[in-house]
Each structure stands twice: as structure tokens, then as C-alpha cells.
Amino acid sequence: MAEMQAMPPEVEGGETTERVLQILSTSARLFATTGYDGTSMRDIALACGISKSLLYHHFADKDEIFARITLGSTRELVQFVESRLPEGAAPSLRIRAFMAATGEYFQRYRWAWIASTTAFWNDPQQRRQTERMLWRDRYEGLIRRLIEEAIAAGEIRPLDVPLAGRLVLSALNWMHRWHKPDQGMPAPEVAEAYFDMIFHGLKR
Amino acid sequence: MAEMQAMPPEVEGGETTERVLQILSTSARLFATTGYDGTSMRDIALACGISKSLLYHHFADKDEIFARITLGSTRELVQFVESRLPEGAAPSLRIRAFMAATGEYFQRYRWAWIASTTAFWNDPQQRRQTERMLWRDRYEGLIRRLIEEAIAAGEIRPLDVPLAGRLVLSALNWMHRWHKPDQGMPAPEVAEAYFDMIFHGLKR
DNA sequence: CCGGACCCTGACCGACCGGTCAACGAAGGG
DNA sequence: CCCTTCGTTGACCGGTCGGTCAGGGTCCGG
Numbered sequence: 001m002a003e004m005q006a007m008p009p010e011v012e013g014g015e016t017t018e019r020v021l022q023i024l025s026t027s028a029r030l031f032a033t034t035g036y037d038g039t040s041m042r043d044i045a046l047a048c049g050i051s052k053s054l055l056y057h058h059f060a061d062k063d064e065i066f067a068r069i070t071l072g073s074t075r076e077l078v079q080f081v082e083s084r085l086p087e088g089a090a091p092s093l094r095i096r097a098f099m100a101a102t103g104e105y106f107q108r109y110r111w112a113w114i115a116s117t118t119a120f121w122n123d124p125q126q127r128r129q130t131e132r133m134l135w136r137d138r139y140e141g142l143i144r145r146l147i148e149e150a151i152a153a154g155e156i157r158p159l160d161v162p163l164a165g166r167l168v169l170s171a172l173n174w175m176h177r178w179h180k181p182d183q184g185m186p187a188p189e190v191a192e193a194y195f196d197m198i199f200h201g202l203k204r
Numbered sequence: 205m206a207e208m209q210a211m212p213p214e215v216e217g218g219e220t221t222e223r224v225l226q227i228l229s230t231s232a233r234l235f236a237t238t239g240y241d242g243t244s245m246r247d248i249a250l251a252c253g254i255s256k257s258l259l260y261h262h263f264a265d266k267d268e269i270f271a272r273i274t275l276g277s278t279r280e281l282v283q284f285v286e287s288r289l290p291e292g293a294a295p296s297l298r299i300r301a302f303m304a305a306t307g308e309y310f311q312r313y314r315w316a317w318i319a320s321t322t323a324f325w326n327d328p329q330q331r332r333q334t335e336r337m338l339w340r341d342r343y344e345g346l347i348r349r350l351i352e353e354a355i356a357a358g359e360i361r362p363l364d365v366p367l368a369g370r371l372v373l374s375a376l377n378w379m380h381r382w383h384k385p386d387q388g389m390p391a392p393e394v395a396e397a398y399f400d401m402i403f404h405g406l407k408r
Numbered sequence: 409c410c411g412g413a414c415c416c417t418g419a420c421c422g423a424c425c426g427g428t429c430a431a432c433g434a435a436g437g438g
Numbered sequence: 439c440c441c442t443t444c445g446t447t448g449a450c451c452g453g454t455c456g457g458t459c460a461g462g463g464t465c466c467g468g
Contacts, residue, residue, distance in 0.1 A: 019445085037241030041426060051447050053428085058445095062426065092407075147406075157408040160397060163389075166382060167375055167401055174374035185367075193364060197371055201405025202351075203296075204361040223415085245456060255417050257458085262415095266456065 008076035008109050020058055023048055025111070028069045032114035036066060066115070071132045073112035077105050078139045091150035095168070096195045098143055102172045103191030107181065114176045143168055167198060212280035212313050224262055227252055229315070232273045236318035240270060270319070271332035277316035278339045281309050286346065295354035299372070300399045302347055306376045307395030311385065318380045347372055371402060
């Protein structure tokens with residue numbers, strides 16, 4: 001049990017006993033650090049201090065564990081970010097809140113985030129990832145809509161909206177490759193610093 | 205043989221017969237699409253139309269193939285980008301050239317780039333990646349130095365240089381996750397569009 | 409004609425993979 | 439008391455993994 005990382009609640013879509021949560025959070029950490037293929041069911045069982053068979057008592061197979069992690073964390077991310085957008089505020093401030101909330105979510109559910117962001121991005125058979133992609137599209141659509149609103153409000157100059165959205169998402173999605181928790185700027189601050197750079201530009 | 209993707213020349217560090225190049229480029233494509241663990245030596249041999257044993261005639265083990273790809277492409281990237289920086293030009297233009305050159309390199313050596321960028325980023329034992337990291341540091345140091353020069357020249361306002369560098373690199377390194385070759389904007393143009401957004405800012 | 413040197417092969421190895429199965433022990437309701 | 443349910447286990451399965459090995463073919467210099 002020991003030092004397990006938090007998992008997003010994700011009530012629906014399966015039972016959430018303590019043991020299940022332990023398996024999910026432990027697996028998320030392993031998937032994030034050694035990859036999907038690099039993590040065996042034996043590794044997970046050993047890290048949980050249980051037998052391999054017990055994993056199959058709670059989950060149908062390895063894919064289901066992974067799918068629960070990625071789908072759950074992606075859905076929670078979108079809902080968390082949406083809940084953090086200040087209603088009625090200026091579009092640019094809402095973009096800033098979007099980025100800060102993403103940084104905070106990343107900081108809180110680091111392993112699940114990394115596992116979701118890293119693996120299977122180009123799996124042709126797209127195992128159980130279709131529903132996750134729906135949430136991912138909603139997340140990407142959200143930042144584009146915020147940018148469009150900022151353009152309509154005259155805060156942002158007319159530009160390639162999908163590309164601008166990708167620029168924002170690139171900065172956020174690449175954070176896990178260099179950011180160390182408990183070291184340097186907290187992730188939400190990094191996200192806000194990124195916003196300031198992107199919004200105002202590097203130019204003097 | 206058939207449809208093999210180009211590999212950077214990388215003369216030094218091993219023989220470069222046609223067969224070796226075929227193995228390297230085929231492996232790069234497989235590593236990029238199915239990951240390191242997801243690519244077996246049998247897969248590589250089959251895709252090359254040769255026996256698995258022949259792989260071990262040309263390479264000591266799987267790691268050596270991977271190391272040749274990642275080290276070679278990283279080294280070539282740095283040297284390519286450095287050769288593309290306009291001497292004596294304004295620092296901001298040199299940053300723009302840095303980004304465009306990276307986009308062009310990505311477009312040209314797509315599989316090797318993706319294989320290098322995707323895998324083993326947090327391998328604790330860091331197999332044969334130490335020399336590659338030296339080149340990676342040089343690449344990252346280069347963009348930071350360019351930004352510092354732009355600040356000294358008064359083109360860019362004083363700011364967190366490492367963070368600004370990471371913003372630039374994030375945009376470039378995330379491209380492979382969404383950019384399709386032969387579809388949409390060519391990668392160098394994307395890189396330049398990114399520069400314009402980051403340099404001038406989204407703000408109207 | 410000989411003998412290396414160099415490409416190249418199929419058969420094989422132990423280890424580990426994801427997944428299955430029969431059964432055990434404790435808990436709890438009748 | 440028994441019976442069912444549920445969390446839990448170790449032994450086991452076929453298949454695939456990275457890697458080895460002995461040797462076949464072919465070409466070339468002597």
C-alpha cells in the first residue's frame with residue numbers, strides 16, 4: 001500500500017473499493033514511469049502487495065485497468081477545467097484559467113495524467129480509447145472556443161485558431177517531460193507564466 | 205526493402221552499409237509507430253525481409269539499434285539546426301530560423317525523430333542515452349542562448365529564459381502528435397507560425 | 409582447388425508475458 | 439449448523455520475448 005498517488009474519483013464506470021483504487025493508482029504510477037508494454041501484471045501485483053490473480057478478480061484484463069485510468073482521468077480533467085472557468089469573465093482571463101486549471105490537475109493527478117498523455121496515442125486499433133477521445137475532443141474544442149470568443153471580443157487578433165489552440169495545449173502537454181513535483185515553480189504557476197508569454201508575446 | 209523512410213547520414217559510430225541503413229530506417233518506423241517494447245526483433249526482421257539472426261550479425265542487441273537511431277538523429281538535428289542559423293542576423297530572426305529548421309528536420313526524418321522524442325525519456329538506467337543527452341542539452345542550450353541574445357539586443361523583454369525556451373521546444377516537440385505529413389501546413393511553416401504567435405503574442 | 413571472410417539462415421534456449429483455474433478461508437444470513 | 443458469497447491464492451497454460459548457436463552459401467585471393 002505504502003506511498004500511493006491519488007487517483008481522480010471517477011465514481012461511475014466501475015466499483016471503487018479501496019483495493020480497486022489502490023490497484024488503479026499503483027498501475028497509473030507504473031504505466032507512467034515504465035510504459036504500458038513495460039509494465040507487466042506481475043509488476044502491478046508485486047507493487048500492490050497482492051497476487052496476480054486478484055488483479056483479474058477486479059479487472060477483466062490489463063487493458064481494462066489502463067482504460068479505467070486514461071478514461072477516468074481525461075473525463076475528470078475536462079470536468080475539472082470546465083468547473084474552473086470564471087463565468088462572465090473576459091475571454092482572455094478564461095483562457096488563463098483554463099491553463100492554470102490544467103496545470104493544477106496535472107500537479108494533483110500526475111501519474112494518471114502522464115499515463116493518459118503518453119501511451120497509445122497512435123494505436124491503430126484504439127483499444128477502449130474511443131470514449132476517451134470524445135472527452136479529449138471536448139477539451140480541445142473548449143480551448144478553441146475560448147480563443148474564438150477572445151477574438152470576437154477583440155482581445156486577440158484574428159489568427160489560425162486550431163494552431164493557436166495547439167500551441168497552448170503543446171505547452172501544457174509537454175510539461176510532464178521536464179517538470180518535477182516539489183521542485184521549481186508549481187505547475188499552475190508555470191501554466192500562468194506560459195499564458196502570459198503566449199498572450200503578450202516575447203517581444204519587448 | 206520497399207518503402208523505407210530516410211535516415212540521417214550519421215557516418216561515424218558504426219558501419220553504414222545499405223543493409224544497416226535499411227534496418228535502421230525500418231526499425232525507426234516501427235519504434236515510432238508501435239513503441240520500443242511494442243516492437244520485437246521478429247517484427248523488425250519481418251519488415252526488413254530478413255532473418256532475425258541477421259539483425260544480431262549487424263547489431264549487438266535491440267538496444268544498440270535503438271541507440272543508433274536516437275543518438276544519430278539527435279546529433280544530426282543539432283548540427284542541422286546550427287548550420288541553418290543566419291550568421292549576424294537579428295537574434296529574433298535566428299530564433300525563427302531555429303524553429304523552422306527544426307520543423308524541416310522533423311519533416312525529413314519523421315520516424316527517427318518520433319522514435320527519439322517518444323521513448324525512454326525517463327528510463328532510470330538510461331541505457332545508452334547519455335551521449336544523446338549531451339546533444340539534447342546542447343540543443344536546449346542553443347535556444348536559450350538565442351533568447352538571451354534577443355533580450356540583450358532589446359528585441360525581447362526580460363523574462364524567464366529557461367521557461368521561454370521550454371515553451372518554444374514544447375510547441376516543436378508536440379508537433380508529431382498531431383501533424384500529418386502531406387496534409388495541412390508543412391512542418392516548417394507550422395514552426396514559423398508558432399514563432400510569430402509566441403514572439404508577437406496572441407493579444408490584438 | 410583450397411580456405412577464410414562475410415552474409416545469412418532455421419532451430420533452439422530460458423525467461424517472461426497475459427490470462428485461467430480450482431480451491432481456500434473468513435464472514436454472514438438462514 | 440450449513441450454505442453462499444467474496445476476496446484471495448499458487449500452480450499452471452500456450453505463446454512470445456530477446457538472444458544464441460552451428461552451420462550453409464558465396465565470393466575472392468592464393
